[in-house]
Amino acid sequence: MTEARQPIMSRTAEKKGDSKLKENGEVPRTTVADVEIMEGMYTSVLLAAFGRITIELGPKEHHKCKVHPFFLLILCVPLFVMQLSAILALRVDMNWQMRVGQLSNSNILAPLKLLMIFIVQLLSFKYLTNSLRLIVFVMNPITWVEIKRPRKTEWLPKVLHRKKNIAKAVGYLAKPIFLAPWAVVALTFKFVIGYFVCVDSASIILESANVHDAVINSVAITFLAEINEPYWHFVYSVFHLTAGTDGDDSLQLSFDDVWEGEDRKLNKKSQKKSFMPRMTEQIAGCFPFLTRAGGAAVMEDMVPFFMIFMVYIRGIFVISQAFDTGVLPAVRDVCTVWRWQNHGATFWVLPRMMFVFFEDHLSIINVRNKTELLVAKMGANFTEPCSPGGEFFRLVTSDYPHLIRKYPFEIWSSMSLVMVVLLGHRISSFIFWRLRR
Numbered sequence: 300m301t302e303a304r305q306p307i308m309s310r311t312a313e314k315k316g317d318s319k320l321k322e323n324g325e326v327p328r329t330t331v332a333d334v335e336i337m338e339g340m341y342t343s344v345l346l347a348a349f350g351r352i353t354i355e356l357g358p359k360e361h362h363k364c365k366v367h368p369f370f371l372l373i374l375c376v377p378l379f380v381m382q383l384s385a386i387l388a389l390r391v392d393m394n395w396q397m398r399v400g401q402l403s404n405s406n407i408l409a410p411l412k413l414l415m416i417f418i419v420q421l422l423s424f425k426y427l428t429n430s431l432r433l434i435v436f437v438m439n440p441i442t443w444v445e446i447k448r449p450r451k452t453e454w455l456p457k458v459l460h461r462k463k464n465i466a467k468a469v470g471y472l473a474k475p476i477f478l479a480p481w482a483v484v485a486l487t488f489k490f491v492i493g494y495f496v497c498v499d500s501a502s503i504i505l506e507s508a509n510v511h512d513a514v515i516n517s518v519a520i521t522f523l524a525e526i527n528e529p530y531w532h533f534v535y536s537v538f539h540l541t542a543g544t545d546g547d548d549s550l551q552l553s554f555d556d557v558w559e560g561e562d563r564k565l566n567k568k569s570q571k572k573s574f575m576p577r578m579t580e581q582i583a584g585c586f587p588f589l590t591r592a593g594g595a596a597v598m599e600d601m602v603p604f605f606m607i608f609m610v611y612i613r614g615i616f617v618i619s620q621a622f623d624t625g626v627l628p629a630v631r632d633v634c635t636v637w638r639w640q641n642h643g644a645t646f647w648v649l650p651r652m653m654f655v656f657f658e659d660h661l662s663i664i665n666v667r668n669k670t671e672l673l674v675a676k677m678g679a680n681f682t683e684p685c686s687p688g689g690e691f692f693r694l695v696t697s698d699y700p701h702l703i704r705k706y707p708f709e710i711w712s713s714m715s716l717v718m719v720v721l722l723g724h725r726i727s728s729f730i731f732w733r734l735r736r
Contacts, residue, residue, distance in 0.1 A: 333596040334436055334550050337429045340378050340531040344368045344485035345433055346542060348478040349550055350449035353541040365454040366540065367472060368481040376661075378530045379488045384663045385523050386495045389503060390629045391669040395677060395691075398625035399505050408513070409622075412504050415517040416618065419500040420611070422521050423493055427610075430490040431603030437482045439599075440582055441589045443475040446550050489527070496524045497610065501618055502629030601729060608721045613694070615713045619702045620694055631693050634685035637674045640667060 336342050346352050347368040354366050436442055454473050471477065500520045507513035534540070587593035617628045636658075639651040658666035677684040677691060684690045703710050 333591070334599075335429060335432070336550075337425070338531065339489070339527040340371075340375055340534060341430070341485045341489035341527060342433065343531055343534075343542070344371045344375060345437060345482045346550075347371050348437070348482040349446055350453065351542060351550070355539040355541070363541070365449055367454075368478055368485070371534075372481045372485050374534055375485050375488055378527065379492070380661050380663060382492045382523050382526060383495065383657065386492070386499055386520075387658070387662065387666050388664050389520070390499055391633060391664075391666060391673060393502060393506055393627055393629050395627070395630045395633070395673060397506055397627060399621045399627060408507075408510060411510055412507065412513055413618075415504045415513050416501050419504070419517050419521055420497060420614075423496050423500070423524060424607070426524055427490065427493040427497060428603050428607055430486050430493055431606055432599050434483060434486045434490065435599045435602050436595075437479055437486065439589050439595060440579055441591075441595065443479065444579055445591050449473070492524055492527075494610070496520055497614070498617075498632070499629055501614065501621070502627045502632075505618075505621055505627055597729065604721050608717060611717045611721070612714060615710060615717070616699060616702055617694055619706050619710055620698060623702060623705060626691060631691050633670055633673055634677075634689075634691045635693050636666075637670050637685050640670065 336346065343352060345368075347366045347370075350365045352366040352371065353363050355363055451473055500517065503516045503520050504513050507516050535542070583590055588598055589595055620626075621628050636654065639655060674685055681690045685692065687695075
């Protein structure tokens with residue numbers, strides 16, 4: 300797939316350009332949406348939701364049809380199971396008795412481990428941010444009227460257009476309500492894998508006994524996320540799929556095909572495309588920044604970066620706690636999963652339900668039994684190690700002040716660096732965008 304990241308033209312300029320083309324008898328041009336799509340299996344579901352994936356059912360051109368995103372999502376499930384099972388296998392196989400060295404240690408291993416953790420975060424950064432951007436993009440209701448999608452008849456091969464019953468059923472399945480959920484699920488799969496790589500990579504590297512193991516383990520955990528792309532190439536070839544048209548798989552938009560006038564009213568064509576046109580008009584009127592001309596691209600850029608910022612800030616304290624207590628972060632995660640399995644969760648209800656369902660029904664390794672065995676071994680050495688206040692209980696709010704007092708330079712310098720790198724340009728761009736309106 301190609302990566303499309305071109306600036307969006309203003310609505311006024313687009314209207315002027317289209318009016319000139321109409322005067323000359325030409326078809327109004329379309330604009331490439333400012334959406335970056337990384338190549339991979341999970342993002343192919345998003346492209347399919349907008350009719351950009353085609354399958355060849357015969358030797359002739361009119362034997363091609365659009366692929367519904369649900370079928371590609373089904374093919375994503377084995378990939379997700381393989382990736383998450385491998386990551387969880389690494390987590391539960393860690394030596395819980397291994398003690399992390401002190402942060403102030405002057406030997407070469409501790410600084411190298413921090414360097415390799417930084418490199419892995421750098422490699423997984425785009426993976427995480429792209430998945431979050433696309434989730435925000437897909438969950439924006441205005442997206443489904445502004446981004447071009449195929450007509451109902453274009454989802455079927457031309458030889459089946461006369462089959463009215465089939466065409467009617469396909470027309471219902473081509474509505475946004477039957478397209479968007481599958482794209483959201485696939486992109487959530489992608490984010491979950493990126494998040495687990497981001498979180499568990501610290502423990503895998505900290506567990507390394509020497510420099511060689513630290514480097515090899517860094518490569519291994521990164522490889523698990525990169526399986527996404529080769530798997531898509533496999534599916535692409537086996538099922539004779541085509542991405543986009545004439546080699547262009549970017550998402551297209553045309554403002555003149557959507558809105559009438561400046562009051563953000565949908566035209567008749569767009570009302571048919573929208574699942575709830577009146578609600579879409581009200582949302583666009585109340586929240587103009589959700590439209591492409593109103594700054595949706597800026598929102599899709601800022602929201603993921605704030606979320607990643609919070610993930611990295613917590614990661615700084617998690618790593619600091621590991622050096623402070625000598626306990627691997629993954630061991631605390633094993634305890635958290637054990638509490639989910641046996642005692643439930645008061646706040647993280649949805650993640651707990653999803654994780655328990657996966658480990659009981661989808662994982663190719665027996666995570667539950669392995670977790671119970673690990674906690675039983677911990678209990679032989681410590682009293683209630685996974686309970687609040689126990690040796691392996693998770694990072695809580697009260698731990699933050701203690702860690703800041705003990706490692707003030709390391710934590711404040713790391714937080715400042717993350718803030719400047721992730722949010723500096725975004726905040727400046729947002730202020731400029733608001734001032735020029």
